[in-house]
Amino acid sequence: MSQEVHLRIRRQDAPDSQPYWQDFRVPRKKGMNIISCLQEIARNPVDAAGRKVSPPVWDCSCLEEVCGACTMVINGTPRQSCSTLVDNLPEGTITLEPVAKFPVVRDLVVDRSAMFRALRDVRAWLPIDGTHDLGPGPRRAPGDVDEAYVFSRCMTCGCCMEACPNYDANDYEQFIGPAPLAQAYYFSKHPTGAMNQDERLEAVMGANGITGCGNAQNCVEVCPKEIPLTEAFARLNRQANRKWLADILGR
Amino acid sequence: MTQSAPRFAVVGGGLAGLMTVIKIAERGHPVDVFSVVPVKRSHSVCAQGGINAAVNIKGENDSPEIHFYDTVKGGDFLAHQPLCKGMAYAAPGLVYLLDRMGVPFSRTPEGNLDFRRFGGTLHHRTAFAGASTGQQLLYALDEQVRRYEVEGLVRKHEGFEFLGPVLAGPGGPCVGLVALDLKTMEITAHRFDAVVMATGGPGLVFGRSTNSMINTGSAASSCYQAGVKYANGEFIQIHPTAIPGEDKLRLMSESARGEGGRVWVPRKKGDTRDPREIPEEERWYFLEEKYPRFGNLVPRDIGAREIYDVCVNKGMGIGGQMMVYLDLTHKPREFLDHRLGAILEIYEKFAGDDPRTVPMKIFPAVHYSMGGLWVDYERTADGFIDGDSPKNHMTNIPGLYAAGECEYQYHGANRLGANALLSCIYSGTLAGPAAVNYASGLERLANDLAEGPYERERLRWERRFDEIRRMDGPENAHKLHRELGELMIENMTIVRHNDALRRTDARLQELMERWHRIGAADTAGWTNQELPFINQLWNMLELARVMTLGALARDESRGAHYKPEFPERNDEEWLKTTIAEWTPDGPKLSYEEVDTSLVKPVARKYD
Ligand SMILES: Cc1cc2nc3c(=O)[nH]c(=O)nc-3n(C[C@H](O)[C@H](O)[C@H](O)COP(=O)(O)OP(=O)(O)OC[C@H]3O[C@@H](n4cnc5c(N)ncnc54)[C@H](O)[C@@H]3O)c2cc1C
Ligand code: SF4
Ligand code: SF4
Ligand code: FES
Numbered sequence: 001m002s003q004e005v006h007l008r009i010r011r012q013d014a015p016d017s018q019p020y021w022q023d024f025r026v027p028r029k030k031g032m033n034i035i036s037c038l039q040e041i042a043r044n045p046v047d048a049a050g051r052k053v054s055p056p057v058w059d060c061s062c063l064e065e066v067c068g069a070c071t072m073v074i075n076g077t078p079r080q081s082c083s084t085l086v087d088n089l090p091e092g093t094i095t096l097e098p099v100a101k102f103p104v105v106r107d108l109v110v111d112r113s114a115m116f117r118a119l120r121d122v123r124a125w126l127p128i129d130g131t132h133d134l135g136p137g138p139r140r141a142p143g144d145v146d147e148a149y150v151f152s153r154c155m156t157c158g159c160c161m162e163a164c165p166n167y168d169a170n171d172y173e174q175f176i177g178p179a180p181l182a183q184a185y186y187f188s189k190h191p192t193g194a195m196n197q198d199e200r201l202e203a204v205m206g207a208n209g210i211t212g213c214g215n216a217q218n219c220v221e222v223c224p225k226e227i228p229l230t231e232a233f234a235r236l237n238r239q240a241n242r243k244w245l246a247d248i249l250g251r
Numbered sequence: 252m253t254q255s256a257p258r259f260a261v262v263g264g265g266l267a268g269l270m271t272v273i274k275i276a277e278r279g280h281p282v283d284v285f286s287v288v289p290v291k292r293s294h295s296v297c298a299q300g301g302i303n304a305a306v307n308i309k310g311e312n313d314s315p316e317i318h319f320y321d322t323v324k325g326g327d328f329l330a331h332q333p334l335c336k337g338m339a340y341a342a343p344g345l346v347y348l349l350d351r352m353g354v355p356f357s358r359t360p361e362g363n364l365d366f367r368r369f370g371g372t373l374h375h376r377t378a379f380a381g382a383s384t385g386q387q388l389l390y391a392l393d394e395q396v397r398r399y400e401v402e403g404l405v406r407k408h409e410g411f412e413f414l415g416p417v418l419a420g421p422g423g424p425c426v427g428l429v430a431l432d433l434k435t436m437e438i439t440a441h442r443f444d445a446v447v448m449a450t451g452g453p454g455l456v457f458g459r460s461t462n463s464m465i466n467t468g469s470a471a472s473s474c475y476q477a478g479v480k481y482a483n484g485e486f487i488q489i490h491p492t493a494i495p496g497e498d499k500l501r502l503m504s505e506s507a508r509g510e511g512g513r514v515w516v517p518r519k520k521g522d523t524r525d526p527r528e529i530p531e532e533e534r535w536y537f538l539e540e541k542y543p544r545f546g547n548l549v550p551r552d553i554g555a556r557e558i559y560d561v562c563v564n565k566g567m568g569i570g571g572q573m574m575v576y577l578d579l580t581h582k583p584r585e586f587l588d589h590r591l592g593a594i595l596e597i598y599e600k601f602a603g604d605d606p607r608t609v610p611m612k613i614f615p616a617v618h619y620s621m622g623g624l625w626v627d628y629e630r631t632a633d634g635f636i637d638g639d640s641p642k643n644h645m646t647n648i649p650g651l652y653a654a655g656e657c658e659y660q661y662h663g664a665n666r667l668g669a670n671a672l673l674s675c676i677y678s679g680t681l682a683g684p685a686a687v688n689y690a691s692g693l694e695r696l697a698n699d700l701a702e703g704p705y706e707r708e709r710l711r712w713e714r715r716f717d718e719i720r721r722m723d724g725p726e727n728a729h730k731l732h733r734e735l736g737e738l739m740i741e742n743m744t745i746v747r748h749n750d751a752l753r754r755t756d757a758r759l760q761e762l763m764e765r766w767h768r769i770g771a772a773d774t775a776g777w778t779n780q781e782l783p784f785i786n787q788l789w790n791m792l793e794l795a796r797v798m799t800l801g802a803l804a805r806d807e808s809r810g811a812h813y814k815p816e817f818p819e820r821n822d823e824e825w826l827k828t829t830i831a832e833w834t835p836d837g838p839k840l841s842y843e844e845v846d847t848s849l850v851k852p853v854a855r856k857y858d
Contacts, residue, residue, distance in 0.1 A: 013777070031496065031603070036498040039498055039729065042729045044727070048415055055772050061465050063501070067288070105778050106778035107778075120401050123398075123401075124397065126394065128395070131273060131274065131348055135347055135348045139361070142357070143358070143573075146589070149355040152355050152387055155291075187353070205561060210294040
């Protein structure tokens with residue numbers, strides 16, 4: 001095994017400037033992840049040809065695959081750079097690119113605010129009566145909670161959005177994307193959320209809602225949290241159809 | 252232009268910050284949130300094990316009073332007791348509130364909230380959502396804040412770094428803040444009538460810790476440098492069980508032991524066998540042996556010290572290293588997946604072994620700061636908290652508040668597991684209303700003030716960043732940071748010696764000198780991560796001195812602070828809060844009484 005890791009990073013100085021590639025070599029260490037490689041470059045910002053360069057800019061925070069910040073396209077696949085271990089990648093050059101469906105801010109940093117906007121649009125919250133003490137919430141069957149919990153692990157990383165052929169943050173009016181739709185479904189699994197699911201369905205049934213999904217299934221394959229997205233879409237579709245029917249029957 | 256309504260800023264969107272935001276917005280006031288990351292990515296997502304509330308679901312006669320006592324005892328009697336009491340009594344209501352907000356808490360067969368065991372208590376008191384409790388709690392608060400955002404009451408400034416407060420004059424009041432837009436690098440001053448700091452812990456002062464990369468403590472340090480007192484800085488929690496890593500020391504939550512995990516080393520020194528081949532009678536379950544009552548669930552300071560003793564003093568660590576086994580392999584796979592799935596996945600992903608079949612290798616790591624910005628409170632005659640007082644969670648600078656891990660209350664000399672999420676949320680429920688009540692009593696609002704202090708502060712920070720950008724020395728900021736971390740880990744963690752602490756402070760001053768010889772590796776005017784980091788590094792160095800000098804002065808052992816030269820707790824001389832105040836010549840230390848009026852300090856025993 002080579003003593004060095006060879007990285008090829010796609011860089012871009014500003015949103016409207018031309019991207020370019022830069023190569024780096026860092027000493028290989030056991031158990032190292034992509035973030036440790038980038039940290040090593042920051043400690044010693046010279047490229048593979050020995051030229052002094054500005055260290056690449058990237059996003060990260062938790063370093064344990066729970067904050068969703070560090071999404072990149074690594075060797076062509078969108079994933080978390082903190083949980084991608086170098087030892088688990090094939091030998092040879094590792095390429096790092098910013099995810100393409102969101103506007104690049106600089107280097108590997110992208111603007112994912114469209115995902116948070118979508119969460120507002122699908123009304124991703126429970127309308128509680130207030131924060132004063134009203135006693136326990138509704139009892140919930142352990143199995144129901146387990147099913148819901150799976151969806152609540154979504155860390156807004158955007159891997160699914162990157163993989164979806166129908167999604168593009170620049171074309172928000174077309175499709176709001178898989179993750180926010182799954183969240184709209186998540187709230188229907190809570191007894192309180194079920195009471196006002198119709199409000200969320202309004203958004204889900206809007207022009208950029210569930211009809212934007214072509215059922216290509218790419219999203220599920222890349223979700224680091226293994227969230228059963230397409231299952232959620234199938235159920236959301238049923239909820240939407242039911243509402244549609246109820247609406248035209250004038251209920 | 253005159254605007255009649257007061258304006259509020261909350262800096263930080265973790266649990267403490269978001270709870271504060273909700274409390275202010277719920278009272279109908281607009282509030283601005285500043286956060287370096289989108290609030291949903293705040294460090295609170297990392298919390299794994301759970302949140303304490305004495306709901307007594309298991310019929311063990313648990314009660315808020317016992318929770319209160321456990322908290323005070325766990326903190327080795329250094330915490331102000333009324334706040335601990337207020338928190339313990341509020342806890343069941345807060346967990347119910349989180350439940351109503353939709354947190355997918357794990358359930359009992361009857362559909363009630365389930366509770367598990369955690370360290371420093373004999374009761375099942377910890378509510379949990381699998382093993383990603385912090386993530387679930389933060390999302391629930393984030394969702395409520397989003398609702399206010401859509402209503403127009405909350406404005407988020409995500410990707411903005413707080414640089415410092417704006418004070419109307421020396422000593423206050425605080426009338427706003429200066430922030431850096433991390434995308435455009437623009438520095439702006441903002442007017443507010445009250446500012447609540449909720450910027451989390453300072454783990455990065457130790458280089459690698461269990462904390463997120465944004466936990467630099469830089470914002471708190473900046474407040475300290477602006478005149479806020481910093482309290483109990485020397486009290487740093489070392490978590491007994493973490494996984495080593497190049498970039499970060501990932502936590503293996505106490506819930507692993509709460510669910511039955513056992514800590515052991517081979518009885519034979521230097522045993523090189525696969526742990527699975529070491530028979531039961533050749534394993535030394537040293538915590539269970541020494542602490543028959545609490546066993547593996549002794550508080551963290553004690554657990555970490557015992558591991559240190561076994562590995563360093565006795566040389567019995569795995570492979571001669573500072574490392575022991577944390578063993579869950581006797582538990583059924585299905586049980587483990589259900590209760591601990593998220594953390595077992597972390598171990599599997601980063602360490603490469605399946606902890607369901609192979610004992611985990613773990614070691615102690617820096618985890619939490621009990622110390623932080625000094626904040627006040629108002630007690631009632633019966634020892635509770637007056638929830639309407641504007642004093643609650645106010646720093647010594649009027650109008651400047653602090654909540655969550657960045658302040659020093661609740662945990663004394665050692666925090667009990669699953670009490671942090673609780674204290675963060677509880678402190679938000681106090682700080683929000685306090686800020687509102689303070690601002691409502693103001694005669695002049697920030698909007699009516701002259702431009703002077705705002706322009707002055709903005710220019711000061713602009714100059715600071717210009718200077719940093721022009722730094723062209725030979726030192727690399729990240730290398731210096733690594734040196735800082737190594738220095739602090741070596742001398743400021745489980746065992747502390749006065750001569751080493753003196754050397755550490757001298758080295759810290761050297762690092763501060765070398766800081767001036769940093770070369771800014773990036774001078775771009777757009778999304779430049781180097782310049783803020785160089786600024787943060789300075790702030791970390793300032794805090795490191797506060798921690799180190801506080802530890803040097805405290806000649807006793809209490810909670811997480813342990814000096815072999817002074818192995819006993821010394822209430823007569825040291826039952827007092829350390830206060831550090833910034834001066835150009837370094838921190839000036841003084842001390843303050845602890846309110847121990849509710850529970851008499853006794854010897855702290857867990858065996
Ligand atoms: C791995 C791990 C597991 C844990 N598990 C548990 C547990 O099971 N139970 C428990 O009770 N406790 C646990 N803790 C402790 C607990 O998670 C933290 O103490 C708590 O989450 C801190 O919350 P906070 O709101 O104070 O700050 P944080 O969640 O750290 O949030 C800080 C906020 O401040 C912002 N910020 C910081 N600096 C600036 C700045 N300069 N300008 C603008 N914004 C800024 C950040 O963007 C962020 O939004 C754990 C800690 C760790 C490290
Ligand atoms: S299933 Fe739908 S959301 Fe998922 S990738 Fe395909 S089109 Fe996109
Ligand atoms: S659904 Fe999965 S891939 Fe998509 S944002 Fe959430 S965690 Fe990421
Ligand atoms: S840094 Fe949080 S998911 Fe990778």
